[in-house]
Amino acid sequence: MPDPGEQRNPVGFEPAEQRRERIAAQVRRWCEQCRIDGRHAPLSDEAALALAAGHLDEPTRAVFTARRLAGRSYPPLGGYGELRRLTDEHARLVARAAAQRPGAARVVAEYRASELAKKLRAARYGLVHSPAHYAQGVRAVRRQRRDGIHLDLEQREALFAALQRTPAPIPVPTIEQARGTVLSIVGDRVARWSERTPAAEAGRRAAEVLARQVPGEDDHFTDRYDTLLFLAGSLYDRVQSSSAWRSEYLSVQRAQLDLAEELTQISVDTVALRGLLTELNDAIRSVPAARAGLAARVAALGPVWDQLLARVAALARIGDLLGSAEGRLHMMRIAERTASLDIRIDDLIGRSGTRELSAENTNFVGDQFGDAAGLIGSLQSALHGDIAELTTKD
16 A cells, blocks of 8 residues: 655654645545555455445444454455455446347357356355354354344345445456557657667657556546545555554554444445435436535535545554554664673673673664654654544544
8 A cells, every 4th residue: 555645754754734734635636536546455354344334234233343343254255355346347247248239249248247146146145144154043143142243144145235345446457458568568669769860759759659548557446435445444454464553562552543443434424425425416417406405415515525534544644654663663673682682792792801892882772772762652642643533533
């Protein structure tokens, strides 16, 4: 996951307000353009599940949360992000088959659609009916219901449908990838072959034209809401995988912020906002006479989008801080290991008669440790502010 904004300054050197503005502006730009710089791995199953909870009704979401807190797992299915790809590809092939005339092309599209439908049915059965993850007997079901961790069959079906909406970048067709590779190679060769010839300027312009036709190297999304949710999920994965976040230095901060719950609440509000705006825009198109009143309601929802951007930007700031902290924690560990050798070093150097060198070495290690500890203190202070902002959002 790229850092929001370029030229990130180390912790303690960039003013807090400048860091806040930089990251907030980057998050807003990505979401409004439905594009995130670079290519990104699919979301983890944990992030996908937390985001899927935003599509569930409140009773189902309460059971889902209780299961998470109790450590209950779900069938992996080879990655929930794959469900979105299969679902979108299946819908695309069904639409293509319906739009074509009877013939070989239509048969091929229908066959491919049926194969994807089989995969989706197998995935649905695996998630909904897994005996290893859900209670099977009457007593087991009653016990789990008493504990508030039993998902009924309809609730599991709803969870599968929610996972099919896992935010993911729009796939780049294979033919587009090949086209981009060819254009890139041709552009490089045109520029190289025309260099130091009378046609050098023409060759440079031709290479620039070809370069503009190469497909972008960034991930694109269907809308700003998918962009926001994917960004939030990626930031969740980034924070969770950070050794700094898992270290003993940030144990208090980990206790202050339930990342999975925060991600779920971002998803709940984003899904609700998207649904309301879709209904309002549909109403505006179908009832032009009520446009003024409905447009006012759309405008009233504007601050909700700004608040969602602010929440994701707060997550991005935490990820930004943790990225800066990784190297400093590594330095601290080296300093601690070095300090633990002081007695043996003193003994060895003492026998050689160079005690001054030992003192200098010890002071050097102490200075390193003190600097790193100060930076960790700055990190904790900055994280406290970001977590406080994140957890006080309604």
